[in-house]
Amino acid sequence: MVREPASERAGIRAERFLMIETHKTPLTILLASPRGFCAGVDRAIQIVERAIARYGRPVYVRHEIVHNRCVVEGLEAKGAIFVGELDGVPDDRPVVFSAHGVPKAVPAEAARRNLIFIDATCPLVSKVHREAERHHECGRTVVLIGHAGHPEVIGTMGQLPAGAVLLVKDVAEAEALDVPDPHNLAYATQTTLSVDDTIEIVAILRRRFPAIEGPKLEDICYATSNRQAAVKAIARHCDALVVIASDSSNSVRLVEVAVHYGCPKSRLVQRAADMDWNWLVGAGRLGITAGASAPELLVDELVAACRERFDVAVEEVRTTEESVVFKLPRTLVA
Numbered sequence: 001m002v003r004e005p006a007s008e009r010a011g012i013r014a015e016r017f018l019m020i021e022t023h024k025t026p027l028t029i030l031l032a033s034p035r036g037f038c039a040g041v042d043r044a045i046q047i048v049e050r051a052i053a054r055y056g057r058p059v060y061v062r063h064e065i066v067h068n069r070c071v072v073e074g075l076e077a078k079g080a081i082f083v084g085e086l087d088g089v090p091d092d093r094p095v096v097f098s099a100h101g102v103p104k105a106v107p108a109e110a111a112r113r114n115l116i117f118i119d120a121t122c123p124l125v126s127k128v129h130r131e132a133e134r135h136h137e138c139g140r141t142v143v144l145i146g147h148a149g150h151p152e153v154i155g156t157m158g159q160l161p162a163g164a165v166l167l168v169k170d171v172a173e174a175e176a177l178d179v180p181d182p183h184n185l186a187y188a189t190q191t192t193l194s195v196d197d198t199i200e201i202v203a204i205l206r207r208r209f210p211a212i213e214g215p216k217l218e219d220i221c222y223a224t225s226n227r228q229a230a231v232k233a234i235a236r237h238c239d240a241l242v243v244i245a246s247d248s249s250n251s252v253r254l255v256e257v258a259v260h261y262g263c264p265k266s267r268l269v270q271r272a273a274d275m276d277w278n279w280l281v282g283a284g285r286l287g288i289t290a291g292a293s294a295p296e297l298l299v300d301e302l303v304a305a306c307r308e309r310f311d312v313a314v315e316e317v318r319t320t321e322e323s324v325v326f327k328l329p330r331t332l333v334a
């Protein structure tokens, strides 16, 4: 048998590879910016890492520090143990409270048990807590716009005695809301809501209860607003749009915004390995963003996976710059 020289075989392979390369379908990726980690998430992750460095392994974390599996697994590998409630924390180990905030009963119970606890509540969530407390002290009933069962909502409602907060999730509930005294009323909002939906709900509350007190702008945080604005800017130019994220509130809102602003084919994808490539067939322009809990490496991973399958051109669409940084708790600063 006559064998072809290795260099020739390699040459043929290279030629075939080139042919495959040139037959890749073109795909333009519109990268929304800002996207991904916000200052609150960045701070919460740093708090867990620094607590492990300071107190040794393991450090317990009450609830997922942020809603992202990749982040949680990364911290577990470094020595964090995630638990649902304080019952799961031994007396001799420190515990971190998640970025979503906790009801007052939680630090009270930690103090009763003499636990070392570090609060990673985002300062923008703490601000809403203080607002709710202030209104309550002034004798106002607080209407909280948010989603029942979300950890942030549980934390905010838990700043005040049971019954002091009325929860409203949408325009229908705002229209139907019954309040004890329309002249002593205030509202606050979850930080990760849809900006547009919240404006509508606040407008209904203001129409029905003209004396209602509330923030000049809603409490929706800068990161949520900025990520939604970036998606609004690209949605109508995309045939499909992926929000890289686990099932967090701000990420689900990003999908809704994308659909509402012109890209009906929009979905959440945790990471490149979960991508359904058949779903993308026929799309020439793919929008990509990432929720506030999703690290940038997951964006890089998805862009790389696209490059393996398509002839990719990437365009970054930046709608604003972000420079927000939150201070760490003093106990963790060397």
Ligand code: SF4
Pocket: 038, 039, 040, 041, 099, 122, 123, 124, 125, 191, 192, 221, 222, 223, 224, 250, 292
């Ligand atoms: S999404 Fe907003 S409120 Fe939530 S952690 Fe980030 S900056 Fe804070």
